[in-house]
Amino acid sequence: MSAIRVALAEDQAMILGALAALLETEADLTVCARARNGREALAAVASARPDVLVTDIEMPEMTGLTLAAEVRASHPDTQVIILTTFARPGYLRRALEAGAKGYLLKDRPAAELAAAVRRVRRGERVIDPELAAEAWASDPDPLTERERQILWRAGEGRSGSEIAVELSLSEGTVRNYLSEAISKLGAANRIEAARIARQKGWL
Amino acid sequence: MSAIRVALAEDQAMILGALAALLETEADLTVCARARNGREALAAVASARPDVLVTDIEMPEMTGLTLAAEVRASHPDTQVIILTTFARPGYLRRALEAGAKGYLLKDRPAAELAAAVRRVRRGERVIDPELAAEAWASDPDPLTERERQILWRAGEGRSGSEIAVELSLSEGTVRNYLSEAISKLGAANRIEAARIARQKGWL
DNA sequence: GCGGCGCCATGACAACTGTCATCCCGCCCC
DNA sequence: GGGGCGGGATGACAGTTGTCATGGCGCCGC
Known part of the structure; x- marks a missing residue:
């Protein structure tokens, strides 16, 4: 029986090394490639042809989400596992x-990573159980595109008038959208609204 | 020659496990305790008496910075290494x-962790070289403790009056501190001020 | 073809926020 | 013992923000 070949993508070098050490402790797994950003990872997948790619989401050059789509398109034999904080x-x-x-969280016990690699290799899906439940129960993104644009800028500290200029809107309109977003999110003000939206992954 | 005993504190279980695996690959190191927050870590240090404690900063219950101070006070034989993203x-x-x-960054190559543990164990200091240079050049924290407390709450989206109640101050005083903080940081409003302070590590 | 929805706007009002001047207290240091 | 500094406060003023009512435009689906 040959070992399962795993590629790792993670922007923090020390975490990358540590995850590799973790996987190498498993006799049936071997880390055949490492990458520190999405572009590197795509190249690594092309040359090393791993069975499974384990990747972070937030990386320079190319996010793990884009990377997953690219890998599916050009190397369908490589299964992708997202490993993230979020x-x-x-x-x-x-x-x-x-x-x-x-889709696995860095919060989960270390043993789950190897287990997930094996299961995905067998063709199963592995979704973090808590998150899967939450995702089903949780409300979908209530924000319109405009509201998102404006709320994001407000969350960066820009004032109503600055946002208005930036998006070629009137100040009043910006306030209207913010008011809408605040009430949709059940927040007390733009700052809290931005915080909530960020936390839910809507920004 | 007995192995160097290391305790690990890190809130993300998978990273905790991975770092442990990384250190265990070194023959002269052994992980004698693991903790997922500051309080647990303090208890672990008390019972396991490690030579070195490697800890994250941002953790629930007690931050790595507070933890470091506590360990120095109550267990001076245990040396502390901060391992963080920031x-x-x-x-x-x-x-x-x-x-x-x-003080080591998670950005650094994995090999540096074991090296740092050995050096600290020998009584040396190990500061991330890039950061050390930057720290010398960079401006010191201009915020007073009060300003920090208030700015932090404002950054969470709390209003002036909420903060006033929370800290038993008058609303006007809260506004004064925020105004001071905003001008010290060269920001246009409380939101931007909070963003800047967070980014510089002053919050 | 009408209703609903996203998008954009105006105006008005109240509430919140940012600034400034000016004050009191206590502490530490020269 | 006077000055500086952090903490705390007041009052006044202008500017920003949040809410509401109301209107117009275009697109989609029934």
């Missing part, structure tokens, strides 16, 4: 749409 | 003030 239903949905077979 | 001069300064002997 328990955001929005991310999970986008990951599944991008063809990822696994 | 290249913030403010964090570094506070870490050193808290008695940490090492």
